[in-house]
Amino acid sequence: MSSITIFHLEGRRSDRIVWLMEELGLPYDLEFKRGDLMGSMALVRALNPVAPVVPTVRDGEDILTESGAIIEVLLARHAPGKLEPAVTSPDYPAHRMWMHYAEGTMCARLFSDYRAWRVTPPTARSPLVDSEAVVQFAEDFLAAHPWFGGAEFSTADIMMKFPLDVATRLNLVDETLFPRVAEWKAKIEARAAFQRALARARPDGMVGALPALAQHAPSGPRG
Ligand SMILES: N[C@@H](CCC(=O)N[C@@H](CS)C(=O)NCC(=O)O)C(=O)O
Known part of the structure; x- marks a missing residue:
């Protein structure tokens, strides 16, 4: 054991x-x-x-x-020193931010939109930071960096995969608007460790998946 x-x-x-x-x-x-x-x-x-x-x-x-x-x-x-940039690295602040953004802002916004939009399908975008805005923030970062921890794969990528899967699987955003996120997911899914994790953690695939939304807010400027 x-x-x-x-x-x-x-x-x-x-x-x-x-x-x-x-x-x-x-x-x-x-x-x-x-x-x-x-x-x-x-x-x-x-x-x-x-x-x-x-x-x-x-x-x-x-x-x-x-x-x-x-x-x-x-x-x-x-495993001290593994899978995260050193405090002296220029990547350190962004790595820390994405580590916490994943749950603190991204999951919070995604699940709040999901619950509201299941009851009342949206006809306009929210003036607040909504699901599309949080995924756009991730997309913009990936336009300039290969990973959420900066130059190297890190624990920030491990934190961000769940909400970015939720965003597309539950139809909170239009997946085709976020090509960098899609490329990043493909790189993640090609990792041997990710595949080993899936084999152990999801031997039967997704179990009891939440239903995807019939409709997400129209994309475009907010307000
Ligand atoms: N912010 C927490 C969220 C934990 C959480 O809500 N987990 C869900 C499963 S993904 C859960 O336990 N759901 C059962 C429940 O809330 O009763 C974390 O990152 O660990």
């Missing part, structure tokens, strides 16, 4: 931690009920009844939640 156990739901944010471990070549145990999201959640609830969310990771005596923080803790403890 490894000291690191990942409590997992197929196709959800815990994929990030499985992928991280595959990129690092570190051993880990994976806990989930194959094809049974409710059964997998029951395992998490038994471990962490107060805050049952996925991913939850047991690292020795510690129970860790929040995927970005889990990645930072696992790297600092088990």
Whole structure:
């Protein structure tokens, strides 16, 4: 048994931690009920009844939640200096920003639009920062940088794959408007570690996928 156990739901944010471990070549145990999201959640609830969310990771005596923080803790403890730019690198500030943007802004905006647009399909773009605006921000960054961490593949890419998949899979944005994001996804999906992670984390593909929206907001200027 490894000291690191990942409590997992197929196709959800815990994929990030499985992928991280595959990129690092570190051993880990994976806990989930194959094809049974409710059964997998029951395992998490038994471990962490107060805050049952996925991913939850047991690292020795510690129970860790929040995927970005889990990645930072696992790297600092088990692979210092790997998969992130040094603090002295010019890439460091952007890497940190994307590490936190993925959940703090991108997932927040995507899921808020998803919930609202499922109830009332949008006829106009929001004057606020909406799904198209957050994906455009990513597209613009990738026009000038090969990876979200700058020059090299990093944990910022691991954080950003989930929301950028959500944006297109759930039809929150028109995928054809974001060719740099599409190229980046293709590069990610060609990585051997990503493919190993998929084989382990999603042996049956997506399980219980949320339905795609019938309609997203019309693209173009906001307001
Ligand atoms: N910001 C958190 C989000 C965690 C989260 O919401 N995970 C979802 C699965 S992707 C979950 O646990 N859903 C079950 C629930 O909210 O009851 C993270 O990055 O870990």
